[in-house]
Amino acid sequence: MSTTPYSAQHISSLKADTPSFLALQEHYAATKNIPLRALFDGDPDRFASFTVEAAGLFLDYAKNTLTSETMSLLFNLARERHVEARREAMFVGEKINTTEHRAVLHTALRTPWPPSSAAAALVVDGQQVNADVHAVLEQIATFTESVRSEKWRGYNGKPITDIVNIGIGGSDLGPKMVCQALRPFQHARLTMHFVSNVDGHDIDAVLSKIDPATTLFVIASKTFTTMETMMNAHSARQWFLTQAETATETDLAHHFVAVSTNTEGVKAFGIDPQNMFPFWDWVGGRYSVWSSIGLSVALAIGFERFSEFLAGAHAMDSHFRSAPLEQNMPAILALVGVWQRNFCGSASLSIAPYHQDLGNFPSYLQQLEMESNGKRTALDGSPVEVNTCPVIWGNVGTNGQHAYFQLLHQGTDITPVDFIAALAPEHRLPGHQAALLANCFAQSEAFMRGKSADEVRAEMQTKGMPEDQITALLPHRTFPGNRPSNTILMQKLTPAALGALIALYEHKVFVQGVIWGINSFDQWGVELGKVMATHILDELNTNATCDSSVGKHDSSTNGLINRARAVLMAAKSDAA
Numbered sequence: 001m002s003t004t005p006y007s008a009q010h011i012s013s014l015k016a017d018t019p020s021f022l023a024l025q026e027h028y029a030a031t032k033n034i035p036l037r038a039l040f041d042g043d044p045d046r047f048a049s050f051t052v053e054a055a056g057l058f059l060d061y062a063k064n065t066l067t068s069e070t071m072s073l074l075f076n077l078a079r080e081r082h083v084e085a086r087r088e089a090m091f092v093g094e095k096i097n098t099t100e101h102r103a104v105l106h107t108a109l110r111t112p113w114p115p116s117s118a119a120a121a122l123v124v125d126g127q128q129v130n131a132d133v134h135a136v137l138e139q140i141a142t143f144t145e146s147v148r149s150e151k152w153r154g155y156n157g158k159p160i161t162d163i164v165n166i167g168i169g170g171s172d173l174g175p176k177m178v179c180q181a182l183r184p185f186q187h188a189r190l191t192m193h194f195v196s197n198v199d200g201h202d203i204d205a206v207l208s209k210i211d212p213a214t215t216l217f218v219i220a221s222k223t224f225t226t227m228e229t230m231m232n233a234h235s236a237r238q239w240f241l242t243q244a245e246t247a248t249e250t251d252l253a254h255h256f257v258a259v260s261t262n263t264e265g266v267k268a269f270g271i272d273p274q275n276m277f278p279f280w281d282w283v284g285g286r287y288s289v290w291s292s293i294g295l296s297v298a299l300a301i302g303f304e305r306f307s308e309f310l311a312g313a314h315a316m317d318s319h320f321r322s323a324p325l326e327q328n329m330p331a332i333l334a335l336v337g338v339w340q341r342n343f344c345g346s347a348s349l350s351i352a353p354y355h356q357d358l359g360n361f362p363s364y365l366q367q368l369e370m371e372s373n374g375k376r377t378a379l380d381g382s383p384v385e386v387n388t389c390p391v392i393w394g395n396v397g398t399n400g401q402h403a404y405f406q407l408l409h410q411g412t413d414i415t416p417v418d419f420i421a422a423l424a425p426e427h428r429l430p431g432h433q434a435a436l437l438a439n440c441f442a443q444s445e446a447f448m449r450g451k452s453a454d455e456v457r458a459e460m461q462t463k464g465m466p467e468d469q470i471t472a473l474l475p476h477r478t479f480p481g482n483r484p485s486n487t488i489l490m491q492k493l494t495p496a497a498l499g500a501l502i503a504l505y506e507h508k509v510f511v512q513g514v515i516w517g518i519n520s521f522d523q524w525g526v527e528l529g530k531v532m533a534t535h536i537l538d539e540l541n542t543n544a545t546c547d548s549s550v551g552k553h554d555s556s557t558n559g560l561i562n563r564a565r566a567v568l569m570a571a572k573s574d575a576a
């Protein structure tokens with residue numbers, strides 16, 4: 001086992017008394033009153049100094065309250081936390097996910113085949129990683145091509161028209177977000193549906209609009225044990241057998257395929273392993289859209305486009321792995337985030353894609369960032385001593401402007417924003433794109449500049465407003481400004497650009513996890529509620545009298561269970 005300073009067992013939390021942290025704190029205290037406007041006024045080259053380009057993406061981080069000294073102190077911090085060594089440890093397949101004893105190799109899912117040299121080929125625990133990845137990609141290519149070309153047909157000979165991806169968490173958010181984002185590239189005959197929630201209303205809404213004879217269900221679950229997915233998959237199976245005229249159990253093979261690491265589970269469900277697309281335990285759920293979990297994406301956009309998506313991510317991987325920190329886009333995005341979170345005190349980060357097709361990107365990032373870095377224990381088991389992941393939230397622009405941007409402009413918290421936009425649209429409607437981009441750029445400028453009391457007063461005076469009204473309205477119409485943002489631009493939202501964008505955030509999350517000293521690749525925090533739900537489910541389903549069967553909870557949980565059980569039991573006896 002490695003005993004280098006970056007081996008996980010020796011990694012404690014980032015501490016507030018380390019020299020680089022103290023230097024940044026002092027720097028913050030000395031510079032916090034310098035307005036962003038002044039930083040721009042004092043440096044005509046600010047845009048050139050605080051922008052970086054990589055893998056077809058352009059990042060402008062000039063509208064953050066930072067200077068080149070801030071960045072240099074942040075790079076010191078990154079080096080003190082061994083970001084470069086840890087980065088290499090991830091790429092070469094060291095078991096950096098120490099609590100689950102696993103390597104973290106989503107980057108291998110997008111490595112071009114064949115590897116550039118024998119030395120570049122990855123072997124982990126005896127597994128030829130690149131060769132296995134390639135074999136599954138071939139399987140995906142063959143299958144998706146046969147569905148798209150109508151070779152693969154339903155049990156009574158009709159071509160597939162609807163794909164229903166049943167999965168949750170990483171087995172849903174990735175494929176759903178990517179299919180929506182790449183909507184213009186989608187096969188005209190295929191309609192994509194996503195079912196995730198254990199709430200029956202979710203699957204009910206989808207089943208009510210599809211024909212079993214022309215539907216393909218993709219059951220996507222890394223573990224093939226997740227309660228929501230298993231329940232939805234069984235309901236879909238039952239629905240198929242009752243709704244598809246003349247269909248028998250053997251016909252299920254035309255309509256159900258599985259994506260999983262659990263062959264036994266897939267077999268037990270009744271899916272032939274021939275119709276299973278495997279992946280491996282070194283792919284984390286929230287990093288899995290590049291694996292066979294992306295099957296729905298490949299069905300929608302075709303294997304060639306799916307390969308472009310992988311290639312875009314690989315371009316970002318190559319940049320991240322080799323560029324010095326000072327020119328490294330994911331490292332910079334991460335460090336700006338650390339500055340906002342740990343020094344400027346921001347508790348949340350708002351994601352504002354100015355692209356309708358990126359509507360699911362904020363929810364995708366919620367899992368990627370918050371499930372990865374929402375942790376309070378360092379790799380060595382000690383408590384984390386600084387704040388970790390901020391709350392991630394957001395919605396598409398311009399819609400957000402007419403809802404919560406009020407708070408972003410004038411609320412009591414300062415919330416940084418990541419603006420994301422494509423310069424050229426896929427549509428040909430005149431006027432819309434310029435209007436969209438104008439709003440995007442105006443918002444970041446408004447956050448940065450604000451509007452001073454003097455400017456507001458002068459404007460109202462020009463309009464001839466009486467002095468007493470001006471005095472009354474002045475504080476309400478003043479904008480403090482000094483509100484930070486990043487802007488990420490791409491030429492067009494192509495498969496490659498989207499691949500690079502997702503990989504950018506994956507590596508940002510990685511760098512932040514390394515700096516904070518946490519394991520970004522486990523998720524123990526989701527276990528407790530899951531286990532408790534299985535106990536309560538048993539209690540809701542029993543006939544025993546309320547008080548005796550559900551007496552082990554607090555009075556609130558007990559009361560809620562009793563109220564629900566009365567309704568569930570009544571519904572059961574009505575149905576009997």
Ligand SMILES: O=P(O)(O)OC[C@H]1O[C@H](O)[C@H](O)[C@@H](O)[C@@H]1O
Binds near residue numbers: 169223285
């Ligand atoms: O793919 P599955 O095994 O069904 O897991 C689905 C999801 O459920 C879990 O609760 C994890 O928190 C997620 O990281 C995972 O993506």
